Amino acid sequence: MRLIIENTPKEVARWTADHIIKRIKEKAARTDEPFVLGLPTGSTPLETYAELIRRYKAGDVSFANVVTFNMDEYRGLPADHEQSYHRFMWDNFFSHIDIKPENVNILDGMAADPKAECADYERRIAEAGGIDLFLGGIGEDGHIAFNEPFSSLSSRTREKTLTQDTILVNARFFDGDASKVPTTALTVGVGTVMDAREVVIIATGPKKARAVRHGVEEGVSHVWTISALQTHPAGIIVCDDPAAEQLRVSTYRYFKDIERDNLMSNR
Numbered sequence: 213m214r215l216i217i218e219n220t221p222k223e224v225a226r227w228t229a230d231h232i233i234k235r236i237k238e239k240a241a242r243t244d245e246p247f248v249l250g251l252p253t254g255s256t257p258l259e260t261y262a263e264l265i266r267r268y269k270a271g272d273v274s275f276a277n278v279v280t281f282n283m284d285e286y287r288g289l290p291a292d293h294e295q296s297y298h299r300f301m302w303d304n305f306f307s308h309i310d311i312k313p314e315n316v317n318i319l320d321g322m323a324a325d326p327k328a329e330c331a332d333y334e335r336r337i338a339e340a341g342g343i344d345l346f347l348g349g350i351g352e353d354g355h356i357a358f359n360e361p362f363s364s365l366s367s368r369t370r371e372k373t374l375t376q377d378t379i380l381v382n383a384r385f386f387d388g389d390a391s392k393v394p395t396t397a398l399t400v401g402v403g404t405v406m407d408a409r410e411v412v413i414i415a416t417g418p419k420k421a422r423a424v425r426h427g428v429e430e431g432v433s434h435v436w437t438i439s440a441l442q443t444h445p446a447g448i449i450v451c452d453d454p455a456a457e458q459l460r461v462s463t464y465r466y467f468k469d470i471e472r473d474n475l476m477s478n479r
């Protein structure tokens with residue numbers, strides 16, 4: 213696992229956007245196949261999306277040959293609901309870049325048959341050739357996508373019940389009213405994320421420090437689903453200093469040193 217520790221959320225966004233752009237260009241130089249990008253919602257990726265939009269507008273990158281798969285969607289919210297993840301993605305990212313609408317994949321929270329919708333999503337990912345890079349955030353309890361604590365680490369796309377903690381944390385998007393937050397969501401599984409050729413998880417702020425510690429220093433456990441990243445051959449966590457504050461000093465120094473060396477050798 214790589215752990216990139218930057219000073220600020222802005223630097224996290226810049227590092228992450230640079231990395232995604234680099235990967236899109238590397239694949240484009242090799243093949244005409246589209247780049248398949250897994251994407252999250254939440255407040256953390258907003259700055260990364262803003263940076264990607266800025267770079268697109270500057271002519272540094274095109275998303276015309278990118279296919280996206282979002283991680284999750286609330287169950288019961290129509291696509292045009294202001295808190296649906298469909299709306300979030302179009303408002304904050306897709307509407308501002310040259311992505312083709314037919315290349316955007318987001319689970320349908322209103323599907324009459326959620327099981328079939330989830331199975332179909334897995335099939336669509338496979339048909340696209342698998343995900344090249346899955347970008348994700350983390351919940352305060354270490355969940356990735358909506359894989360709440362005790363989710364199977366080999367889980368696939370399915371409907372999940374949200375924990376009371378997640379409902380309370382997300383109530384801020386629903387006028388602070390927990391009763392308005394959907395109680396379930398459709399989400400890719402931990403196994404679905406781990407099948408991606410590369411996984412990049414971003415975490416900023418002190419509220420994520422415990423999750424980062426569990427992801428990096430504690431054992432692999434379904435209690436903190438982020439810890440599955442330790443088993444991935446190309447897993448990266450990109451965090452800011454406050455999100456790294458619960459790491460041991462020795463861990464912090466190790467990653468700072470080794471990434472400084474990476475930086476030098478990449479020049």
Ligand code: GLP
Pocket residue numbers: 252253254255256257283284348349350351352355356357358378
């Ligand atoms: C939700 C999403 C996750 C996201 C998490 C953290 O639970 N399903 O994918 O990582 O929120 O969100 P934030 O970045 O706002 O802290």
